[in-house]
Ligand code: SRM
């Protein structure tokens with residue numbers, strides 16, 4: 049068992065990634081994993097969402113986009129993605145996998161297994 | 170409980186108001202619709218192509234019954250309302266169906282005007298207004314290829330005549346006046362139109378007054394005042410329309426020609442709104458959909474309790490939907506003693522164009538044969554643009570001006586479905602047409618959202634608009650009212666900037682609150698614009714909002730398609746030194762940069778760096794004195810120069826040093842769009858100064874200053890601003906010009922379109938003629954620069970904004 053696996057086993061899979069203050073409001077940070085980057089977003093009212101950092105269009109890094117409401121605008125061609133579901137805003141179609149996150153006392157925790165329902169894992 | 174909203178009139182304006190309302194406040198109302206016609210909502214405009222056999226009824230439905238169901242709307246179709254009890258707030262239809270309301274919209278449209286002559290009730294006498302009328306005409310044409318008389322040589326009459334002709338009938342158009350479409354065309358254009366319609370086989374009887382329609386049960390002939398009788402199997406009354414205000418009058422709403430409404434589309438009973446052809450607003454009634462859609466938007470906004478939109482009346486333009494005939498008219502195209510006509514006439518090509526000017530502003534235009542520039546003239550007219558700078562070429566059209574984005578109806582009609590329209594997104598004609606028809610798209614924005622065409626560089630915008638016009642037939646998408654900054658607000662760039670200044674709004678949330686933004690925190694279009702406007706308005710005071718910057722400006726590097734970044738340091742005036750080159754070479758090696766490229770802007774770009782590497786490589790470049798080149802910014806980019814008189818045998822001034830001085834003064838400045846400069850040592854112009862936002866061409870006697878040029882999507886050569894004598898003057902004029910641009914252009918508007926919108930004369934007035942004004946602009950520019958000239962790379966290399974460049978966590 050390597051260190052990461054050990055941490056995960058100890059915590060039911062929830063990984064502590066940092067404090068909410070480390071992400072700017074209406075901004076995002078990246079969690080770098082062996083399976084690729086996960087973008088963690090913070091909205092204006094401090095909701096936290098996590099998506100695979102890969103736009104369903106051409107793989108643009110969503111973490112670099114402009115966050116507005118519960119959406120992010122992809123930096124490459126301006127698709128809008130729903131932060132909660134990872135679905136592209138209609139009429140565009142596609143989705144980025146979303147990951148379970150929770151915040152306790154300002155500490156953000158993340159599961160590395162994406163939610164079901166999106167082929168773009 | 171939800172409020173109750175009732176709509177009377179299931180036509181184009183009323184249903185558009187509901188659509189707009191559902192977008193703004195989908196849950197606010199329980200909606201009930203009464204419509205006298207037994208259908209869902211259809212596109213009345215397209216009855217003409219249906220009659221001409223170019224479209225079917227199915228193809229012109231806008232909202233079928235499923236749409237009403239899906240949106241929870243109760244539709245009473247085929248039910249005419251004849252009673253509204255305003256005290257009990259109850260609407261009742263002829264068959265007794267009732268509905269209570271909290272708010273009511275009346276959108277009963279118009280009724281065709283039926284000439285009060287004997288025989289007007291005979292079978293075979295019909296108007297041209299709805300599906301029923303078209304059905305009757307088509308049936309008539311199919312069973313009996315007889316004779317048709319169309320009374321009225323206006324838009325509607327000619328479209329009816331064209332349709333019936335195409336259905337095989339023998340058609341005579343009867344008109345009271347001596348020219349066709351006299352309200353939309355002047356005599357020369359009307360004569361050309363008549364000639365081409367005659368070529369298509371239509372017959373005309375001009376200056377003919379209908380006296381009676383003859384026949385026993387069915388129409389058999391029409392008699393005119395002068396005694397002439399013409400046999401007829403079908404008579405179409407297209408002699409005009411009257412706002413349908415019967416119901417409104419009956420229930421005591423104040424009406425004149427139409428139902429009187431205020432700027433929020435409310436009638437004298439504030440619970441009752443009215444929109445569409447039945448309405449009279451500020452003395453005007455409208456018979457085209459563009460203004461009606463604007464009314465609908467305002468009405469919906471008010472119903473949604475947003476209350477920020479106002480209807481201020483519309484200018485309209487006209488097109489005739491007869492295939493193969495191009496005509497356009499708008500505004501006052503006749504003119505009077507105070508106006509001047511510009512006329513271009515080429516009978517050989519069947520061309521006629523007339524633009525009426527007053528004080529160098531367009532008052533009206535009429536064109537026949539070539540209408541490509543109709544939309545452009547219309548825009549110039551609406552914006553009241555001073556055209557004196559291009560008056561000499563105005564008649565030749567926008568293409569002549571070298572601007573981008575105009576289309577050609579006929580050209581798009583002739584294109585194959587596989588022809589690529591949008592080169593950026595690879596969208597073909599077929600896809601666009603398909604989306605327009607299947608998804609009922611009406612506007613350019615709709616097409617952009619659904620197909621991506623025209624959503625990138627925009628150079629195909631004109632073609633897409635032409636496709637819309639061609640596919641829809643109607644011309645309404647080309648007459649937008651004022652252009653809001655983005656979908657989050659109804660307000661324009663200029664309105665927002667003015668309020669920012671006058672009401673001392675100093676943050677993005679403050680602006681959004683002031684204008685009651687529709688979204689909680691804006692979108693990727695408005696936030697960068699607001700951030701820029703605030704930065705420009707409150708230098709030194711406003712704190713830049715990184716989260717409202719596009720990634721390139723937030724990270725001070727250009728993002729590439731693989732999510733890596735490029736690094737382009739400044740090379741002042743295009744010059745460099747062995748030390749700088751060595752530092753760049755060392756950095757390129759150390760970070761194993763994938764590509765080193767000499768840019769089109771006379772400097773060196775390093776490609777393929779990860780975000781985490783950026784602060785490090787910047788730090789190393791900083792060591793050699795290299796700073797950010799802002800290749801990523803809506804900001805001062807490059808100042809290209811040639812070697813000038815230092816070396817060149819033709820050089821007249823030290824263009825290299827001048828370029829460096831310009832760059833030292835202006836670097837770091839944020840601008841509405843990117844801003845590029847160049848200085849050439851002589852008129853041979855090796856630095857290409859005449860396609861830059863600000864260009865200097867050195868001459869023996871001093872410096873020629875040029876403005877408003879760009880390469881790019883559509884090349885535009887600069888306009889000559891003026892001639893000055895000293896380098897210090899060049900700097901002053903340059904700073905003043907940049908400041909004027911910074912303060913007045915819309916975000917993402919480059920100097921070229923900005924100058925075409927405001928006119929070079931305006932810029933000359935501010936920069937050349939008004940010395941005090943120029944000096945003030947220059948001072949404001951220098952003041953702002955105090956707060957802007959900090960190398961962003963240096964701060965970040967030393968640790969600022971570290972969160973931007975590092976992952977929050979690494980796992981595994
Ligand atoms: C790097 C460079 C190409 C190169 O390798 O040579 C370049 C690269 C890009 N150009 Fe450019 N342009 C570059 C010189 C030019 C030039 C030549 C010049 O400046 O003399 C032009 C034509 C001159 C002009 O601007 O008037 C030019 C006209 C454009 C345009 C069209 C602008 C227009 O008004 O029509 C765009 C599109 C836009 O800005 O919306 C554009 C947009 C872009 C973008 C930013 C596209 C994007 O959004 O990603 C490219 C960024 C790539 C990157 O990450 O670096 N680039 N681009 C050049 C950088 C020059 C520099 O040193 O800063």
Ligand SMILES: Cc1cc2nc3c(=O)[nH]c(=O)nc-3n(C[C@H](O)[C@H](O)[C@H](O)COP(=O)(O)OP(=O)(O)OC[C@H]3O[C@@H](n4cnc5c(N)ncnc54)[C@H](O)[C@@H]3O)c2cc1C
Nearest residue numbers: 178180181182204205213249250277278445446456457458
């Ligand atoms: C053949 C033709 C071609 C046209 N071409 C163009 C064009 O190219 N470009 C352009 O801009 N415009 C064009 N127009 C004009 C355009 O169609 C109208 O301006 C537009 O439809 C008016 O919209 P409205 O909602 O006010 O009225 P309508 O669309 O007429 O809707 C009113 C509806 O209310 C119903 N109604 C009336 N009274 C009652 C009542 N008491 N109870 C219940 N229902 C009632 C009517 O039956 C009707 O369905 C054309 C019109 C026609 C007929």
Ligand code: SF4
Nearest residue numbers: 593626768769881882
């Ligand atoms: S660098 Fe400029 S011309 Fe080249 S692909 Fe990018 S935007 Fe187009």
Ligand code: FES
Nearest residue numbers: 103105106108122
């Ligand atoms: S990659 Fe995200 S919009 Fe194209």
